[in-house]
Amino acid sequence: MAEYQENKESLQESLQLIVELLDKHELVENLVHKQEQDGPKQELVESIVHRQNIALLQKKLESLHPADVAYILEALPLEKRLYVWDLVKADRDGEILLEVSDAVRQTLIADMDSDELLAAAEQLDTDELADLAPDLPKDVLQELLDSLDTQNRERLQSALSYPEDTVGARMDFDIVTIREDISLEVALRYLRRIGQLPDHTDKLFVVDRHDILRGVLPLKRLVVKDLELGVKDVMADDAVVFHPEDMADEAAKAFERYDLVTAPVVDENNKLVGRLTVDTVMDYIREEAESDMLSLAGLREEEDLFSSVWTSVQNRWTWLAINLVTALVASRVIGLFEGSIEKVVALAALMPIVAGIGGNSGNQTTTMIVRGIALGQISGVNMQSLIKKEIGVSIINGLIWGSVLGLIAYSLYGNTILSVVMTAAMTLNLLLAAIVGVTIPIVMSKFGRDPAVGSSVLLTAMTDSGGFFIFLGLATIFLT
């Protein structure tokens, strides 16, 4: 029995072993290279060691699950990754390409010629092809489409026609259908004739002769119910169904809510066109969580850990440019008050505190709201209570932390008015942060934008410029 713990250890060990072999290999190559200059004396010996290493590597790779090979490819820097990729048996290329992340897949595909790509694609099902297709060069994709039979070509084209975040782009076609007018016994005999069921099959889809969905027959009912009963009597006719144009994240929520393993996908006439499985949904949830986290930091998901320096620079520049603009605006706000700062230089040292705490507090509010929107908990009916609550929190926090800071400012500079200004500015900036922190994500989502992307930049821009303006403005009025 393959114990999971052993599996896990051996995966880390495999990575270690492969890196060691690669390093040894590199050593040998360098040695050979060096000796070529010295004279080809020991070349033969080295080349035997070399070949042994490669054979060891290949054997190790063959023993691994495609998902595990994918893991190892992702954890290797580009050069080593491509070296290992060349060693992987060609007949596993397709499966492994499916398992790696988008960014890593692109590096692997860039390393393959058309024939290799076509050979890899031929190992895959239509729904798997649909996942791979967007990354393939256009000519390869065309050749691939030409090589398919009509049904599969139509399926692939239809899957490709749906946006990436819809059910249509995520569904597969591994559906087993039966008729409702047969008995369970006949159904079981039919299944035994098929001899094999697709992965994740937890239910059969019951359709009429026009492929219109009538219900679903869970396997766990099939195996416990009386064989004399008809499919019609045993099937569930209230199954959750999806349409190809449904959004994948809504489908994911439904899978969680109703604990589904597979669900039928039907068109507008209730005709069965595919199915959605829990493993796809789980991949989607993981992808979304990652992309939310990355977009909060202004990264697109296309960057992998070992992307080239240049790819990374391109990936990150938009965000840095936006931040530069907002920082410049804040800097100009400070510029307005240069006269006051010249008179009371302590203002320069204290102002980043007001701006910074405002940003942090506002980000807490925004994060709560973004999460509430993602969970579908925020709507017109409760927005008022939300704003009221956040304003309450910000006033309390402002008074507490503002007073602490006022005291610290007093102890540092011995200026009462300065410390009162500090307290007032903190409270006002936290209030601004609360209002802006609730409003920005809600407005963004009202306009159909993803509130996780950009809310935080916009907020920080407001709390920075606002904080400097409030603090320096108050100081100018009362101190100079």
Place this chain on the structure above:
Amino acid sequence: MAEYQENKESLQESLQLIVELLDKHELVENLVHKQEQDGPKQELVESIVHRQNIALLQKKLESLHPADVAYILEALPLEKRLYVWDLVKADRDGEILLEVSDAVRQTLIADMDSDELLAAAEQLDTDELADLAPDLPKDVLQELLDSLDTQNRERLQSALSYPEDTVGARMDFDIVTIREDISLEVALRYLRRIGQLPDHTDKLFVVDRHDILRGVLPLKRLVVKDLELGVKDVMADDAVVFHPEDMADEAAKAFERYDLVTAPVVDENNKLVGRLTVDTVMDYIREEAESDMLSLAGLREEEDLFSSVWTSVQNRWTWLAINLVTALVASRVIGLFEGSIEKVVALAALMPIVAGIGGNSGNQTTTMIVRGIALGQISGVNMQSLIKKEIGVSIINGLIWGSVLGLIAYSLYGNTILSVVMTAAMTLNLLLAAIVGVTIPIVMSKFGRDPAVGSSVLLTAMTDSGGFFIFLGLATIFLT
């Protein structure tokens, strides 16, 4: 057939309807209250409308899936939430308590007395009780334990003994076992005698007479293979198994990697003790993603959208206090250079830009690394290449954005040395951000801490203080 789309709409509609009914109800209550002062003239009429509203509400609630009721409770402010909670039929309390988030569950439990809690708990399975138990008052939990039979008490106690993030705390006990020495026909006859299989059953667990796991028999093999064959011939003996002490996140990765629906959990002697199901794993993935996102903003997951102002203040104060300290340190760094700022006041306006861009760039690096650690892609073998890459990115970004800023500074203040200082400070601070951004999460994870929590604060502290120090230090040397 229950179409998913309809479901979704009706869920939003249900929320809308319930809020409307609650508002009407409040209106009526206020009216009645007002009229009591005027005299009890129309009281009877109002009370009939009142009762009608409540009946409507109750009917609506009864028509909803427990997960949907949970959704509605989460979307309501505390007062309305508790009002609706009182209207929910007592016999659904248990299921609904399981579905709501931790924070909301606590508000609901606080509203129930011991008898209600015990009644709710009695509707649940042992593994469900284990999820609920940590939130129950101690005396209720004890009473509950006393009311269970020996097997279930032992199971509950053992589930409670494992930390929340282990397989042991997440497994359930809905296992169906068979022996390996029977034929498929006998197995099917046995199943038909049981008459019902637990949710998510995609495989039967094959054990010997001492409950030692011998293999697993997927239902999809059971229904397609020849009935004459023995369980032993058809079962898979290389199933992925878990141990109660395995970490839940490793198990979640294995579920994704190997596309599992259920998996057996065994003790050190390979004795079957429970099973893990994909719905639990999916809940875990969602929980983790949310808690990562919240902890990046310094929020604990216990806060729900409508927590009281005071709960929220407590939830957020640690983070704000930490930020206050780091902001103060940065402020003191500026304080060191007050003399320079008095001479060249432009420094005050420009310094937040250097610090801010450094923080943003460093956060991009940290986010990549935190993600890489979460995916298990970062280990000793590739750390060097990572640091090299990030340093390359930061130098390029520093030179590009530093030059842009240098030009802007020159156009604003017409001072060549100032603009060179600006460019140099930007480049150096981005370099600092890159090194710190890679190092902090890796060191935190080496010391067994969650790198998602706190990495970002530490980083910003370094890039703020570092940015001010580098910029003002260079300016002091070359400008004053």
